[in-house]
Amino acid sequence: MALTNPVPMGPWKITVYDQEHFQGKRMEFTSSCQNIMECGMDNVRSLKVECGAWVGYEHSSFCGQQFILERGDYPRWDSWSGSNAYHIERLMSFRPVCAANHKESKIVIFERENFIGNQWEISDDYPSLQAMGWPSKEVGSMKVQSGAWVCYQFPGYRGYQYILECDCHGGEYKHYREWGSHAQTCQVQSIRRVQN
Amino acid sequence: MALTNPVPMGPWKITVYDQEHFQGKRMEFTSSCQNIMECGMDNVRSLKVECGAWVGYEHSSFCGQQFILERGDYPRWDSWSGSNAYHIERLMSFRPVCAANHKESKIVIFERENFIGNQWEISDDYPSLQAMGWPSKEVGSMKVQSGAWVCYQFPGYRGYQYILECDCHGGEYKHYREWGSHAQTCQVQSIRRVQN
Secondary structure: OOOOOOOOOOOOOOEEEHHHHHHHEEEOOOOOEHHHHHHHHOOOOOEEEOOOEEEEEHHHHEEEEEEEEOOEEOHHHHHHOOOOOOOOOOOEEEEEEOOOHHHHHHHEEEHHHEEEEEEEEEEOOOOOHHHHHOOOOOOOOOEEEEEEEEEEEOOOEEEEEEEOOOOHHHHHHHHHHHOOOOOOOOOOOOOOOOOO | OOOOOOOOOOOOEEEEEEEHHHEEEEEEEEEEEEEOOHHOOOOEEEEEEEEEEEEEEEEHEEEEEEEEOOOOOOOOOOOOOOOOOOOOOOOOEEEOOOOOHHHHHHEEEEEEHHHHHEEEOOOOOOOHHHHHOOOOOOOEEEEEOOOOOEEEEOOEEEEEEEEEEEHHHHHEEOOOHOHHHHHOOOOOOOEEEEOO
């Protein structure tokens, strides 16, 4: 098997189930779903991402906690959730994410809100920003220049997650409140590219 | 701030607390601790990694579930634990990990145990192995050629984690039972380098 990886560029496909471990009612989607209850399911309790990257949301209409979903099997809520502190077993809406070619993804992080203070251009994955020289456990604002990114509250890709895309807000996230409706602090200790 | 990152090469330093949110009794370590109870603490409930990468263990003597700990702040058990399915609030022993220079880390994964079947040489982070072409959600065996790696049960660096090092077992992990005393299946859907 070669190391040069053929990156699938869609079409997106996700299969969701209303019971854990791929049981119960089953539905396939190739585009976004704003409210799973309108499809006759009360909740999504397991899922398989078959093509592309997706974001799942705690609430309908793409609100609440966000969960990045890349290709693979997710048998229970805790296989996608990043935080136990705010225990979430709901996944009510989801949508595809456009990731760039892995090598071309780029984001600039800023020490303070409104794109001021120290800045750092990133084009790789960082399980600990501080280990690589970022001076604090916080990030004030971010500009996505290419692709899609996930940043996390704790090192090692744990805690609250925020999906940031060059196609949303023109890629500009000037205050932590713009990262997601559940963002309560600007604490960001790890960051990585989304993989298509 | 430049993009060329000065990678700190130790000395390792970790500060542990017996209460959440960096409260209670506090101790600093620069080398491994085989049993935190011998230091007069009943458990580690929060910690700060100040230098180097570490592995924490559920039980004393480096047994049970493993948790990679890179530089940053961990205010509660769920900021280092990867799985809720097997709910763990214990961290009883820990030790430093030798990571390679980030660009030089290398591991070979094999489809079946004892280093047979399809194989794939990896020198980058993969939040979804399947998205990049690996044909299954399982890995049979692994050879670490350089550095230290973390592999995870689920995509996106979630679920059970296994720390694999070129300095342990000569880097050879020929069966999932050698990945860690808590390994129950050969399910591995994401893998990444450890960052020093």
